[in-house]
Amino acid sequence: xxxxxxxxxxxxxxxxxxxxxxxxxxxxxxxxxxxxxxxxxxxxxxxxxxxxxxxxxxxxxxxxxxxxxxxxxxxxxxxxxxxxxxxxxxxxxxxxxxxxxxxxxxxxxxxxxxxxxxxxxxxxxxxxxxxxxxxxxxxxxxxxxxxxxxxxxxxxxxxxxxxxxxxxxxxxxxxxxxxxxxxxxxxxxxxxxxxxxxxxxxxxxxxxxxxx
Amino acid sequence: xxxxxxxxxxxxxxxxxxxxxxxxxxxxxxxxxxxxxxxxxxxxxxxxxxxxxxxxxxxxxxxxxxxxxxxxxxxxxxxxxxxxxxxxxxxxxxxx
Numbered sequence: 001x002x003x004x005x006x007x008x009x010x011x012x013x014x015x016x017x018x019x020x021x022x023x024x025x026x027x028x029x030x031x032x033x034x035x036x037x038x039x040x041x042x043x044x045x046x047x048x049x050x051x052x053x054x055x056x057x058x059x060x061x062x063x064x065x066x067x068x069x070x071x072x073x074x075x076x077x078x079x080x081x082x083x084x085x086x087x088x089x090x091x092x093x094x095x096x097x098x099x100x101x102x103x104x105x106x107x108x109x110x111x112x113x114x115x116x117x118x119x120x121x122x123x124x125x126x127x128x129x130x131x132x133x134x135x136x137x138x139x140x141x142x143x144x145x146x147x148x149x150x151x152x153x154x155x156x157x158x159x160x161x162x163x164x165x166x167x168x169x170x171x172x173x174x175x176x177x178x179x180x181x182x183x184x185x186x187x188x189x190x191x192x193x194x195x196x197x198x199x200x201x202x203x204x205x206x207x208x209x210x211x212x
Numbered sequence: 213x214x215x216x217x218x219x220x221x222x223x224x225x226x227x228x229x230x231x232x233x234x235x236x237x238x239x240x241x242x243x244x245x246x247x248x249x250x251x252x253x254x255x256x257x258x259x260x261x262x263x264x265x266x267x268x269x270x271x272x273x274x275x276x277x278x279x280x281x282x283x284x285x286x287x288x289x290x291x292x293x294x295x296x297x298x299x300x301x302x303x304x305x306x307x308x
Contacts, residue, residue, distance in 0.1 A: 041217070063236055064238055102261070167255050
């Protein structure tokens, strides 16, 4: 889901930054309220875990691969704004140091994998809190919602920005991006994100244990 | 929770080379040759995408084995994430 440089029209880039910047500012304020000596190492470790889990590429039929994001885990433990800001920071590092995802696409990537994933996951979790598998379902829902925004942003590129029938940026439209991206996240990566969220959440919140 | 979060992090960090088991790209994250082959041309945006030269491109260290490059990338990433949070915490504390 990491959109690269050159995939998006300048208008898309401008609009996405115009939306993301105020959200980053507000989210940063929320993070400031939450960070203290107790939470700092945990939020740091879970953000680092988001970075690491995105390195676990899982192959799927069709010759592509994908991975979990880890946004929902942070979001259900510390709130959606913290999930959003943490994943945004991870995405910035990935773009700058590892060439994974573009600088111009940082805002779109943060809005999809960070914002939408965190908020959808958080509210699904809140609604299902009593159920044992709430973390799984919220992890699944969060990443599927993220993939929908990615599919939408990529899929409108050839519709709005083509020249003589040649797309100028990402070339495949919604009819292709929605089934491909949302489909593979519903069937595969959503399950991976769900299991990851469920297992790590249970491990972190378990009351008694030998490891405490 | 602090201790457990670190245990989980180290657990996945140790296993990170498993991510190398596939070299299939993510959907939509193909290289330029793929687009040229499928479309018969390369969209303008892809041609003009400058991008920076990343230090560890695709989580690899040039001239070393992929596993070592992947481990180094994972460790660099983890250290940088923690560094960012500690700097943020310092700034916040300084302001109060």
